[in-house]
Each structure stands twice: as C-alpha cells, then as structure tokens.
Amino acid sequence: MPPVSARPSALRSILNNFLVWREASVILVAVLLVIYFEVTNGNFISNANVVTLSQFVAAPAIIACGEIMLLICRQIDLSAGQTFALAPFLVYFGAKFGLPVIPAIIVALLLCAAIGLAIGLITVMLDVPSFVTTLGAFFLITGITLTISRGFPATPPGGPVLAGILGAYGYSEIIWALLIVFGMHVLLRHTRWGLHTSAVGGNEIAAAEAGIDINRIKVGNFILTAVLAGFTGIIEAYRVGSNDPLAGGANMMFFGVASGVIGGTALTGGSGTIIGGLIGAVVLGVLQDGFTLQGINAFLFDAIIGAAILIAMVVNIRLLRWQRGGVQ
Amino acid sequence: MNGGAQIQGNTAAAGSGAAVAEPGGEAIRAEGITKHFGSIVALNGVSIHVRRGEILGILGDNGAGKSTLIKILTGFHQPTSGRLYVHGNEVSLTSVDHARSLGIECVYQDLALINALSVYHNMFLNRELRKGPFGLLDHAEMRRRAAAALEDIGVGVPSVDVEVASLSGGQRQAIAVARAVYSKARILLLDEPLAAMGAREAGLIIDLIERLRSRGDIAIAMIAHNYAQTLDICDRVVLVQHGEITFESHSAETSVEELLEIVRREYRAARRA
Numbered sequence: 001m002p003p004v005s006a007r008p009s010a011l012r013s014i015l016n017n018f019l020v021w022r023e024a025s026v027i028l029v030a031v032l033l034v035i036y037f038e039v040t041n042g043n044f045i046s047n048a049n050v051v052t053l054s055q056f057v058a059a060p061a062i063i064a065c066g067e068i069m070l071l072i073c074r075q076i077d078l079s080a081g082q083t084f085a086l087a088p089f090l091v092y093f094g095a096k097f098g099l100p101v102i103p104a105i106i107v108a109l110l111l112c113a114a115i116g117l118a119i120g121l122i123t124v125m126l127d128v129p130s131f132v133t134t135l136g137a138f139f140l141i142t143g144i145t146l147t148i149s150r151g152f153p154a155t156p157p158g159g160p161v162l163a164g165i166l167g168a169y170g171y172s173e174i175i176w177a178l179l180i181v182f183g184m185h186v187l188l189r190h191t192r193w194g195l196h197t198s199a200v201g202g203n204e205i206a207a208a209e210a211g212i213d214i215n216r217i218k219v220g221n222f223i224l225t226a227v228l229a230g231f232t233g234i235i236e237a238y239r240v241g242s243n244d245p246l247a248g249g250a251n252m253m254f255f256g257v258a259s260g261v262i263g264g265t266a267l268t269g270g271s272g273t274i275i276g277g278l279i280g281a282v283v284l285g286v287l288q289d290g291f292t293l294q295g296i297n298a299f300l301f302d303a304i305i306g307a308a309i310l311i312a313m314v315v316n317i318r319l320l321r322w323q324r325g326g327v328q
Numbered sequence: 329m330n331g332g333a334q335i336q337g338n339t340a341a342a343g344s345g346a347a348v349a350e351p352g353g354e355a356i357r358a359e360g361i362t363k364h365f366g367s368i369v370a371l372n373g374v375s376i377h378v379r380r381g382e383i384l385g386i387l388g389d390n391g392a393g394k395s396t397l398i399k400i401l402t403g404f405h406q407p408t409s410g411r412l413y414v415h416g417n418e419v420s421l422t423s424v425d426h427a428r429s430l431g432i433e434c435v436y437q438d439l440a441l442i443n444a445l446s447v448y449h450n451m452f453l454n455r456e457l458r459k460g461p462f463g464l465l466d467h468a469e470m471r472r473r474a475a476a477a478l479e480d481i482g483v484g485v486p487s488v489d490v491e492v493a494s495l496s497g498g499q500r501q502a503i504a505v506a507r508a509v510y511s512k513a514r515i516l517l518l519d520e521p522l523a524a525m526g527a528r529e530a531g532l533i534i535d536l537i538e539r540l541r542s543r544g545d546i547a548i549a550m551i552a553h554n555y556a557q558t559l560d561i562c563d564r565v566v567l568v569q570h571g572e573i574t575f576e577s578h579s580a581e582t583s584v585e586e587l588l589e590i591v592r593r594e595y596r597a598a599r600r601a
Contacts, residue, residue, distance in 0.1 A: 190464040192456050195445075199453060202444035209404075209436060210454045211425045270444040 026263060026279045029312070030286055037290035044293065054174035055239065056285035057278075059084075061177045062232045063256030064263070064277035065184040066225030070130070071260055072188075073201040073218055074269035077119065078134040080229035080256060082141035083112050084248030087230030088156060088237035089149050095157035104157065105234060109227050115141065116226030120219030130222075138250075149245040156237045167239035176235055177278075180228065185274040197221060201269035229253075255284055262312040283312065354416065355380045355547030356401065356432070356515050361410035363396055370396040372571040373410070378515070381544040383537065385562030385579070386551045387587065393571040394551045398517050401549070402434040403427030414515070433513030435521065440504035443493035447485055448474035450492055451507045477510040478503070481539060498529030502536055509540060516540070518550035522557055534561055555584045569594055 038044040063080055070076055087108050094104030119137050123130045156163065167173045188194035199207040200214045208214050229248075237243045261267060262283055263276025287308050291301060357377040363370045371393045378384045388394045399405045401412070403421035412419050414430045421427045441450045448467075451474040459466040474488045483502040485495060492500055501521055508516055521537070522530045538561070540546050552558040558565055559579045567575035567590060575582075575590050 186464070190467075192454075192458070192463075192465065195449060195456060195465065196454070198445060199442045199449075202442040206436075206440060206442050207453075209424065209434070209440070211423075211428060212454050270442075 026276065026283065030279060030283045033283065033286045033290060037286065037293065041290070041293045044290065049289065049293070051170040053285055053289045054171060056289050057281045058173040058177035059232050059236050059252060060255035060259045060284060061278050061281035062180050062228055063252060064259035064281055065180055065274055066221070066228040067253075067256045068260040068263075068265045068272045068274055068277045069184070069188065069194075069197055069221040070225055071201075071257070071265050071267060072269060072272045073197045073214075073221055074204075075123065075130040075218055075221065076134065076257065077116075077137075077222060077225045077229075078131065078250075078253060079115075079119065079137035079141055080225055081248035081250055081252035081254075082138050082145065083115055083226050083229040084233035084236070084252050085245060086115075086141050086145045087112055087233040088243040088247075089145060089154065089245070090230075091234055091237075092154045092157060092243055093148065101158040101162055108234065109230055112226045112230030113223045115230075116223035117219065119226070120222035123222070124215040124218050142249075145245050149243070151245055153245065154243040155241070156234075156243055158238075163238045163241075167235035167237070168241065173235050173239050176231075180231075181274055181278045188272075188274050193217070193220070198270060202271070255281070258309050258313065259284055262309070280312075284309070353380055354378075355414070356549075357413040358397075358401065359411045359413070361397065361400060361407045361412075363393075363400060363405060364408045369571055371400070371407070374568070374571070374573055376549070376566055376573065378547040378549050380514070380547050381541055382547055382564070383541055383562045384547075384549040385558040385565040386549060386568060387553070387555065387558060387565055388568035389591075392568045394568050395519065397568065398434055398519055398549070398551060401427070401515075401517055402432060404434075428511070428513075431512060431514040432517070433508035433511065433515070434517040434519060435501070435504045435508055436519045440507075441492045441500055444491060446489050447478075447492060447495075447503055448488040450503060451477065451488070451510065453507075455511060473510075478506050481506055481509060481536065483536065496529060497525055498532045501525075501529075501533055505533070505536055505540075509546070514546050516546055516548045518548065520551050520553065523553060530557070537561060555587050559584060559587075567591075 034044060043049060063084070066080060067077060090108035090111050091101070091104045094107050095101055099107065115137070119130070119133050122128055123133045158166075160168070165172060167176075188197070196207065196212050196217050199210070199212060200217045204214055207217075232252075233248055236247065240247075259280035260272060260277040261280070263273060263278070263280030265272030265276065284305075287305060291304060296304065354377055357375075359375045361371050361374045374393070374397055376384065376386075376397070386394050386397065396405060400407050400421075403424050403426050406421070412421060414432065419430065421430075421432075427433075442453065445453070448471045452470045457466040457470050457473070458464060459469070471488050478485060478488070483499070483506050485499055485503065492503065495503070505516070505518070505521070518537070521533050525533065534557075537548060537550070541548065550558075550562065552562075559582070562579050564576070564578050565582065565587075566573050567587060569591075574594075575587070577586075
C-alpha cells in the first residue's frame with residue numbers, strides 16, 4: 001500500500017492549482033473588466049470612482065456572506081433584501097422610542113435574528129423548502145416595512161461621527177464589508193460551524209449520522225444571514241443618509257446570491273468560498289459601475305447586467321463540472 | 329460440491345481465528361428488543377450479543393429488520409421494549425452521541441463520509457481538534473493525526489488532503505472504519521461493508537476487519553448479504569427474518585447450504601401464502 005502522507009501530494013497540488021486557478025480566473029475577469037472600463041472611460045480608477053465602486057461592492061459582498069453559508073447547506077434566503085430594508089426602520093423606531101442609537105441598532109439586529117430564527121424553524125420543523133418559506137417572508141417583511149414606515153423614507157438617527165463610522169464616510173461601508181468577509185471566511189474555513197455547514201450541504205444524512213445537529217446548523221445560518229442583511233441595510237441607510245422602505249429587495253438579494261455563485265459557490269450545496277463571494281461582488285460592482293459611467297441606456301442596463309451575470313454563472317457551473325470530472 | 333468444500337475449509341480457518349480471540353468479555357448484549365413503527369412491527373423480541381475480539385454476522389433479507397436492529401444499537405432509534413447492556417451495564421441509548429460516548433459506532437455503506445470534504449476532515453467530523461483562545465480548527469494537527477491513524481491500521485490513501493470523492497469505494501469504507509476505530513469505538517457496527525465492492529476492494533476491507541479483530545479489544549457486528557463471505561469472516565452468524573432471529577450458529581458449525589435452506593423454506597412459505 002502506498003504510504004499515507006501528511007504533506008500535499010502531486011494530486012493535491014494539481015487540485016490546489018485548479019482551485020487557485022479558478023478563483024484566479026474570476027479575478028482575471030474582474031481585472032479585464034477594470035481595464036476595459038478604464039480604457040473606454042479614462043477615469044475608472046480615479047479616487048472618486050473607486051469610492052463609488054466600493055459602495056457598489058460592499059452591500060452585495062456582505063449579503064453574499066450569509067447567502068453563501070445558506071447555499072453551502074442547501075438553503076437560500078430570498079427575503080434577505082427585505083430584512084435589509086426593514087432593519088434601518090427598526091433602528092429609527094428604537095431611537096424614536098428613546099433608545100440611544102447603538103442599543104437601538106443592537107435591538108434591530110436582534111429582531112433581524114428573530115426573523116432568521118422564525119424562517120429557519122419553519123423551514124426545518126415543518127419541512128418546508130426554504131425557497132417557499134423565504135418567498136413568503138419576502139412579502140411578509142415588505143408589508144411590515146411599508147406598514148411601520150407608512151411608505152415614507154426616514155432619516156437615520158445619530159450624530160455625524162456615528163453616521164460616518166457606520167457608512168456616511170466614503171470608505172466605511174467597504175471597510176465593514178472587508179471585516180465581515182474576513183470574519184466569515186474564518187468562520188467557514190476555521191471553525192466547527194463552517195465545517196459542519198459544509199458537511200450538512202455535502203451529505204445531510206452522513207452529517208446527521210456523525211452526530212451533527214443539522215437543524216441547528218441550518219437555523220443558525222438563517223439567523224446569520226438575516227443579521228448580516230439587517231446590518232447591511234443599516235450601514236447602507238447611513239451611507240445614503242435616508243431609510244428607504246423600498247431599498248434592497250429582490251435586486252439586493254440576487255446580487256448577493258449571484259456574487260456567491262460567480263465566486264464559485266455551488267448551487268447544489270456542499271462547497272463555496274467567502275473570498276470567492278467577495279470577488280464575485282467585485283465583478284458585479286465593476287459591471288454596474290462601468291456601465292453606469294459609460295452612460296448606457298437605462299432601459300438596456302438591466303438586460304446587460306442580467307446577461308453578464310448569466311454568462312458568469314454558466315461559465316462557473318461548467319468549470320465546476322469540468323473540475324470535478326478532472327479530479328476523479 | 330467443490331464450492332461447498334471450499335467454504336467448509338474457510339469457515340474452519342475462521343473458527344480457529346475466533347478461538348484465539350475468545351477470551352474477550354461481552355461488549356454488547358440486546359435482550360428481547362421489539363420495535364414498532366406505528367402499526368408495523370420491525371423487530372419482535374430480538375436478542376443478540378457480541379464479545380470483544382469477535383465478529384458477529386447479521387444476515388437477512390431486505391426489510392427483515394437488520395438495519396432497524398443496528399440503528400437501535402447506535403441509539404438512532406429507541407426500542408419499543410427490551411433491554412440493552414454495554415460492557416455488562418444496562419443502558420438506555422438516547423441518541424447517536426450517547427451511544428458513541430459508550431464506544432458504539434456504526435459505519436454505513438454509502439452514508440459514511442462527506443464526499444466534498446477532505447479525508448482528514450472526514451476523519452475528525454464532529455470531533456474536530458481545536459486550538460487557541462477562539463477554538464479554531466487545528467488543521468495541521470488533524471492532518472498529522474489522520475495520516476498516522478490511517479498508517480497505523482494499514483489504510484493507504486494518496487494524501488489526507490484529497491477530497492473523499494476522489495477515492496475508491498474500498499478506500500472510502502476503510503477510512504470510515506478507521507475513523508470509528510480512531511475515535512475509540514470498541515463496538516463497531518458495519519452496515520453492509522462489502523456490498524457493491526469488487527474482490528480486490530472487498531479484500532482490503534476484510535483484511536482491515538481481521539486486523540481489528542486480532543487486536544482483541546473490539547467487538548464487531550456486520551450486516552451482510554453474501555453468505556459465503558460472511559461465514560468466512562465472522563465467528564458467529566445470526567439470521568434475521570421478518571423481525572425475529574430464526575437461526576444462530578458459530579460459523580464453523582453451519583454452512584452456506586444450511587442457511588440457504590432456511591431462507592428457501594421461508595420463500596416457499598411466502599409463495600404459498
């Protein structure tokens with residue numbers, strides 16, 4: 001029998017190269033897009049545009065962190081964009097009822113956690129596909145946001161320093177995003193929670209047989225996703241300087257999911273990377289920002305973005321199959 | 329007839345192997361286990377026991393109740409009635425974790441491993457090694473120990489870093505068994521360890537099982553379909569039919585023909601009915 005080796009073998013290094021190359025290919029796409037837009041616009045890499053670009057990237061990148069965890073354990077949260085819109089109003093009303101801003105934010109995030117908990121419990125206890133549960137939650141939360149806001153925007157509470165830290169300062173949103181991406185990367189790759197999430201998505205029965213509480217993992221990731229979506233909504237409101245009851249929505253959620261998938265997360269569960277999700281968000285941000293700078297026809301804008309996402313996802317899925325086939 | 333002689337020879341060898349390991353005490357005993365699923369009686373008063381250093385073969389048709397029995401021994405199902413003893417003490421297994429804490433572990437044929445995870449992650453699934461104040465996974469130490477544990481029981485894989493998906497069925501099964509043994513399992517339940525396996529692959533697993541028996545501290549019960557293989561490997565066999573044990577014997581004292589005859593009688597009875 002061949003000796004067991006703890007060092008990376010030839011096969012492993014080939015596999016590594018594949019993986020590195022795959023993420024590198026997404027990075028390459030991002031770089032090519034940047035070069036294209038820089039050549040055609042001339043000021044794509046200017047400081048002002050990098051700030052704008054970072055703001056396109058930040059929110060989907062954070063939403064992607066949650067959705068990637070859910071996709072890995074074969075779930076999805078279609079209502080993340082709705083929680084995103086609701087959370088700043090929860091902060092607003094918390095402050096209105098006399099809470100200081102930071103406790104109001106904490107209460108708002110706890111309420112978002114409760115939303116995630118409810119979605120998760122309905123999904124696992126009643127054995128409803130999360131696609132259905134969160135589709136229901138999508139409309140339910142929209143209704144709640146519209147009802148409590150009466151459909152009007154509101155100004156986020158708090159002074160300029162706090163607002164700056166939370167999102168009003170140009171780079172603060174991307175800094176939050178990078179911190180969260182780092183934390184979530186550690187969670188996925190270096191904690192039991194992350195490993196168990198991959199295990200549940202890879203083979204639910206085997207994970208259960210190993211003694212992993214699969215319902216706990218799923219519910220926990222719904223909570224995580226809802227809290228991250230709520231937090232993103234809050235910092236986005238501070239960046240814009242206004243709570244918008246129609247912010248986020250399906251667009252925000254799908255940008256999060258698309259970021260994950262472009263970055264290599266399998267829609268069939270079991271595998272995915274947070275770093276890939278960040279790169280996916282950068283690709284989407286560059287596309288949005290680039291086409292905006294080019295002054296593309298507003299009616300065509302969504303069609304072009306949609307086509308670009310479709311191409312990126314199809315290429316990703318083909319690459320994934322090819323890679324799997326190549327390893328076996 | 330030649331085939332029969334061949335089998336007799338093999339069972340004699342297995343019997344002498346058992347004699348060496350015989351001194352081991354009783355590791356697990358189930359008495360009068362009955363299990364109802366609603367109105368269906370899956371098991372009806374089943375009693376078995378396995379000693380340390382012994383391999384018990386559990387034979388029977390699909391739906392006879394073998395898997396239900398194994399799942400009761402692993403704490404996955406709770407019996408409707410009956411008693412369980414582990415190392416001589418009566419226990420009521422409340423969960424898989426509880427059974428595992430008593431050293432009972434089951435290796436399932438297809439469900440054992442997570443294909444998308446590496447060998448070492450699978451080896452340490454749900455008992456990961458951690459380090460530092462934040463309890464982060466200690467990948468390096470898990471890698472090292474997984475490689476050492478596999479080498480120790482003679483399981484060869486290219487590297488502990490490869491995805492399990494890239495390994496053969498026999499290698500996967502061996503890793504699942506190695507995982508159980510490494511985690512201090514002393515009552516090892518194998519659910520069809522040789523099903524759907526070629527001769528070479530099966531040989532790998534049989535070698536591994538026999539190495540584990542020769543350690544003398546592990547009690548093994550395996551579900552199987554192939555009578556010849558089972559009599560060859562196991563010290564004793566029981567036959568489960570419609571939720572009851574209808575036959576029990578030392579491997580050396582029975583034959584494939586005798587087992588087949590019992591099963592044939594059941595088929596004939598079933599066809600008449």
